[in-house]
Amino acid sequence: MKKIRVGVLGGYRGTSMINYCKNADNAEVVAICDKVPEVLEAQRQNAQGLDIAFYDNFEDFILHDMDAVVLANYANEHVPFAIRALKRGLHVFSEVLPCQTVKEAVELIEAVEETGLVYAYGENYCYMPAPYEMKKLYAKGKIGEFEYGECEYIHNCESIWHSITYGERDHWRNNMYATFYCTHSLGPIIHMTGLRPVSVTGFEGGKVERSLRVGKKGGQFGIEMVTLENGGIIKSIHGGLYKNSIWYSVYGSKGRMECGREDAKDGHINKIYVNADEYSGEYGPEKLESYEPKPEDNEAANFGHGGSDFFSMYHFIDRIQGNENADTIDVYQALDMFLPGMFAYRSVLNGGIPMEIPNLRDRAVRDAWRNDTACTDPKVAGDMLLPVFSQGTPDIPDEVYERMKALWEAECNSGEGNYRSAAFSQGSKKK
Secondary structure (H helix, E strand, C coil): CCCEEEEEECCCCCHHHHHHHHHCCCEEEEEEECCCHHHHHHHHHHCCCCCCEEECCHHHHCCCCCCEEEECCCCCCHHHHHHHHHHCCCEEEECCCCCCCHHHHHHHHHHHHHHCCCEEECCHHHHCHHHHHHHHHHHCCCCCCEEEEEEEEECCCHHHHHHHHCCCCCCCCCCCCCCCCCHHHHHHHHHHHCCCEEEEEEEECCCCHHHHCCCCCCCCEEEEEEEECCCCEEEEEEECCCCCEEEEEEEECCEEEEECCHHHCCCHHHCEEEEECCCCCCCCHHHEEEECCCCCCHHHHHCCCCCHHHHHHHHHHHHHCCCCCCCCCCHHHHHHHHHHHHHHHHHHHCCCCCEECCCCCCHHHHHHHCCCCCECCHHHHHHHECCCCCCCCCCCCHHHHHHHHHHHHHHHHCCCCCCCCCCCCCCCCCC
């Protein structure tokens, strides 16, 4: 079968997808695009002997002869690029996040529906060993019907903030509200159960001292209490609490399953614990199963995020090649993962009341949201601009961003910089 020709927008985060294509027998990288010269040069060095074109602007990149595009650009700027790629006849793999407004969500759905092309959301945490095994067990009815779940993605980025924001005051990370980056926590449980979220109540961490000293304007962390279509409830927490944590736990009508805690030092995200039976809680410790799931493909072990970067790309390519059962995250489920965070912040801004999550699968529902541009990005929001923090967007002194920029430049000049480029703002090239 012909290899799928892939172009990658964003040469830093896109490295994992590039490496997949370099090693796969079903795909190949044909073009890489990035705004940072050092990133392109690093990718040129990695691509010696391969026929790959390099671009420093999207306008030329999108004209390259290819079958699919990986979007690894800024997390709040995927939709304009995704729609342009789809309308050009290209399949789209969108690294997080799917959109930043409901208007964009509607436009993205309709572009996917109109073109009939493959859109896959790259929420790699869904494919980590333990949560991916939990998905398989849930499908088999191991714990019965979902009733309650908890999920955590805690990542204290203070020590690397200069490396991922480059001292830019208006970098998306500095302007994201507390519940924005929610799909690493919510995603695996949504993917696992296949259930649609119908309402959410949001909470915002108000202690922001660590955020302010690196230039981040939003709350320290966010919480979503999400009700699903079957009445089940998810508690999701994510953000910059002091100690990192990735953890998933789900309760069903026949038991519970969860991954290991990082601090337990017993396998963490690679280990699963299952305690379930056919009865009403009539079981003891002897019913507990614990094991480390083995990946379906040994090659996955060579990829990041517990091998999950491999599977998210593998299923995308497999789906393009015609496998209707390829385990991709489609545009509807991508929004099921993201919209709870968006509406959780609206809940915060409205005093913590529950907010209904619109079902954008329904064309009639879309019409009510077609012009909703509410977000924290002034380039997109227009007169619907939201504060980054519920108590008002803080005014951070220029000196903070100057210090972050100096740290990043020193890191790059020392040869230790990671050049965490996320490509471009729409239609622009960074000078």
